[in-house]
Amino acid sequence: MPTYDFEGKVAFVTGAARGQGRSHAVEFAKSGADVAVGDLRTDGGLAETAELVEAEGQESLALEVDVSQLEAVRRAVDRIEDRFGQIDILVNNAGVWEVADPFEVDESTWDRTLDVNLKGAWLCAAEVANRMAEQSSGGAIVNISSVAGLVGFPGSVHYSASKHGIVGLTKTMAIEYASHGINVNAVCPGSVNTQMMRQGLADAQAQDTPPDFTGIAGSFNLFDEEDNPLTERDISEAVLWLSSEASKYVTGVTLPVDAGFSAK
Numbered sequence: 001m002p003t004y005d006f007e008g009k010v011a012f013v014t015g016a017a018r019g020q021g022r023s024h025a026v027e028f029a030k031s032g033a034d035v036a037v038g039d040l041r042t043d044g045g046l047a048e049t050a051e052l053v054e055a056e057g058q059e060s061l062a063l064e065v066d067v068s069q070l071e072a073v074r075r076a077v078d079r080i081e082d083r084f085g086q087i088d089i090l091v092n093n094a095g096v097w098e099v100a101d102p103f104e105v106d107e108s109t110w111d112r113t114l115d116v117n118l119k120g121a122w123l124c125a126a127e128v129a130n131r132m133a134e135q136s137s138g139g140a141i142v143n144i145s146s147v148a149g150l151v152g153f154p155g156s157v158h159y160s161a162s163k164h165g166i167v168g169l170t171k172t173m174a175i176e177y178a179s180h181g182i183n184v185n186a187v188c189p190g191s192v193n194t195q196m197m198r199q200g201l202a203d204a205q206a207q208d209t210p211p212d213f214t215g216i217a218g219s220f221n222l223f224d225e226e227d228n229p230l231t232e233r234d235i236s237e238a239v240l241w242l243s244s245e246a247s248k249y250v251t252g253v254t255l256p257v258d259a260g261f262s263a264k
Helices: 019-030 045-055 070-084 107-135 157-180 195-205 232-243
Strands: 010-014 034-039 060-064 089-092 139-144 182-189 254-257
Touching: 010 019, 010 070, 010 107, 019 034, 019 045, 019 089, 019 232, 034 045, 034 070, 045 060, 060 070, 070 107, 089 107, 089 232, 107 139, 107 157, 107 182, 139 157, 139 232, 157 182, 157 254, 182 232, 232 254
Parallel strands: 010 034, 010 089, 034 060, 089 139, 139 182, 182 254
Antiparallel strands: none
16 A cells, blocks of 8 residues: 555544445554544444554544434534544445345335435534634545445445435535635545455346346456456555545545446
């Protein structure tokens, strides 16, 4: 990974108990940032992520937070400011994916998906951006969308709607926050071999009529590599760049990291 200097910076990564969120948190720590990690999961994964951050010689703060609830987000951000005195980087990584037939998806599944994936990103970004503006030192917000936010995605009408919404949210927030020196960008990962992806695919295959994921999971890339070439760290590469001084004039951008899938 290219060398970035985040010494003296504080990053807040949501959905950090495992997978891509954990990778982002650890890579920020490796580059000198103190990291607050948030998640709704209480199975010990969040504490493990915090320990990995500290193993890199940085301070960490583990926060159990439901990003879909304003008061929960506000309490988390208050705790980060109380502990570190500032927030310089936000990575809106928290998200859920549950495969569902578009003709049978129920209202509760729709609401939960939009609440966590889209509303949660908005609540966190709005709350953190207000603190960044008060600090008068700028900042970076990186929203994690998906290739499902760029193209249609089988069995995922609710998920795709939420991730398309992230793209619009990112562009508008970039315009609104630019005068405060806050960059807002989005990363659209392709199929990354995470626990959430594996579970989603397994659940889909267990359905009476599984969605057709041909060309989406597995060999979908332009490089003809075996299996899935994307790892959590590949996504972290983009997240750290968009959070660094190297991209200080980049805002409102939606960056696919998908091995060329969305170009097809």
